[in-house]
Amino acid sequence: MSARTEHGAFAGTSRRGRLRARLATPGLLGLPLGWLGVFFVAPVCIVAAYSVDALSLFPGPHQVTLSVWRDFLHGGVYLHLFWKSVQMSLVVSTVVVLVAYPLAYYLALSGTKRKYVLLLVLIAPFLTSYLLRVLAWKVILGNQGVVNTFFAWIGLRAADHPISALLYSRFAVMLVLAYVWLPFVALPIFVALENVDQSLLEAAADLYASRLQAFRRVTLPLSLPGVVAAFLFVFIPTVGEFITPSLVGGTSGYMYGNQIVDLFGTGFPDWETGSVLALFLLVVIAVLTGIFARFLRVGQTPAR
């Protein structure tokens, strides 16, 4: 990297300068890393301590044990719920990517002049309140909500027979999650498509490739990292989601994240089991992030 050699040359102008540059790094990183150490890494370690009973909500004698982990892995109930959340999240991520791809393709490759304005129009809803967008769907989907009363009003359905599956269902959760994340997902795909070298497409055309062939063999493979990043950008936050299911999910839309919240709630708190569930989710996501780290850098300038 050229900036680095320039910097080295500058530091070499005086010994004191070089020393200063070296000493400055702990000074710069001390605060941010210290903050994350105390308020991010340490808390996760405490969760781990709770998960093996090294710490406990109820005082009294207890010893380190893996029994909560064993119950979790063999009990089936929680893992079943985890699998259900994974499935819902997979469907949401897939649908959202499939919808966002053509949008990003249109913006990046159709040669429209106002592509950045249009991109902003697409993304703007994502930058507004999450809770309020969920609230909007509660208003729309309820038994006495906009859709049902509209149907009753125009006579499509009797007022006393609303489509009650609209709200408080798995469908409602997935619809709202897709709505919430759709604008965001177009961005990484757009960046990947923008970076596709247009001359490659011209070359394909010169060699008598049809547009479909050029898309399948040039554009699509080159944009795939953006697609993977987009997919993960939705999958990672939605698999542990609890706000949307608690507002529009009812019992059938109940997700793994809700279970974690309830285990730390006021009803029947079980912090040990809750910690196991939380840590398991964290490990799964850390592994996913580790495997796909290089895709997640799309559209960002990695600091190196």
Add this chain to the structure above:
Amino acid sequence: MDASLSKNGRRLLRGFFVLVVVFLYAPIAVLLIFSFNNAEVPAFPLSGFTLHWYREFAGNSELRGTLATSAIVAAVSSVGAVVLGVLASIALARRRFRGKALVSALLLSPLVIPYVVFGIALLLLFHTLGIPRSIVTVMIGHVVISLPYTILVLVPRLEQIDVALEEAAYDLGAGPAVTFRTVTLPLILPAIVSAFLIGFTTSFDEYAVASFVVGTRATFPIYLYSALRFPSQLPQVIAVAVVVLSVSLLVVLGAEIGRRRAERALGAA
């Protein structure tokens, strides 16, 4: 010939784009319409125009109090995140040190932690240390959440700036502090402003982590969430929603336009 799209393909995609934009904005429009509807329940048919809900919201001191609390939490936590973010970004963009990949991964890792996990982790930390929950504990959590966003905005900007400018300041005898204040800071100011705005909006809207560590003084999302369980407050909440959504849309658009202008001006200079 256009190698990527036929004429019909372009028309088809444009139609699809319009449809999706309608889908994205329709729920917001529904809120807007029903915020002016003269009925306790948001339902068809519409029953007349009223400003009643806006007046009620304006007179609801509890609600305004939570908005103020959220503004304070958002301001303090985003300033904190920006300060930490500037320090970290300078280290990442300007210094060589061992373990840089690891440090940068750690600094960005709050981006991928599920908020429910981070929320309970913070709860357990404060419980273990015996620290009572309050808006301060919410601020602490929000600094962690916003920090990676500020780094993602600041590092690319720092990398665009020619290092020679800073070297020149050093050569002319300026120390690190003076160099930063007179050279680096003015150049990254637009990025600092966007980092602040991102942190502010993130915190202002944050429910998941706050729900675990908030004390008796509620932030706006906490209030909103509990209000959603009382149907009688719904029309009022919808009116607030419209105000908050409009303001945040304006801020977002304004910030983006401002950033573009500032960067164009700096690029031309």
